[in-house]
Amino acid sequence: MVKREESGTLGKKSIIPVVLGFISPVFALALLFGLRLLIMNTAGDSFPAEIPNLVLRSLAKAFVGAGFTEEFVKLLMALLALLFVKPKNVYSYALVFIGVGFGFTALEEIAYGGDNDLLSLARLPGFALHMVFGMVMGMNMGRAKFNKLHNLGGSASLVLAGLFLPVLWHTVYDAATVDNAGVTADSAMGIIAFLVVDVTSIVMQFVMLSSFKKKSSELCKLEF
Secondary structure, three states, rough: OOOOOOOOOOOHHHHHHHHHHHHHHHHHHHHHHHHHHHHHHHOOOOOOOOOOOOOOOOHHHHHHHHHOOOHHHHHHHHHHHHHHHHOEHHHHHHHHEEEEHHHHHHHHHHHHHOOOOOHHHHHHHHHHHHHHHHHHHHHHHHHHHHHHHOOOOOOHHHHHHHHHHHHHHHHHHHHOOOOOHHHHOHHHHHHHHHHHHHHHHHHHHHHHHHHHHHOOHHHHEEEE
């Protein structure tokens, strides 16, 4: 992807967002710990297990455990990386966010996979999801910056989309997979949700990354 960058902004600097992404799970865990303490002091230590609706319970757990915490920390890391990289166009801007997602995935796979080859193999099909979450965030925020600089309008809605869509997708994905209360309860709907969301996300990650690469020249022309 970096080779398609016509401005040559990143180059060797592309390692910066990757490194920041690699350390970001540590900060995500710290944020999660803080949120859980806050929730215990307000809603009780049984939340969200006490939510009777399986779907809402899964969504609440996934939002707190991954959708919000991980995407928020990755956003901060990407913004920090931008201070060093200073991309010149939308393509380079999005690459910074993708790099953070790649780094995050690298440490997450080491942590969750470990010496368990079967678990590592099971997680392999979704290896690019964090990169896609970053791409969605970076593309929208990069276009927002471009629109603002060229007085094209719509910057606010693009920023909101960049912040909201990755959190939404990440929350729904985890709620249907790792945090699926329906599967735990042996619910048919829970199992169906797992299969539909998992397969759809796996396919979409490759479709969206492929589309991003094909549009590289067009996005490089959207200069800041």
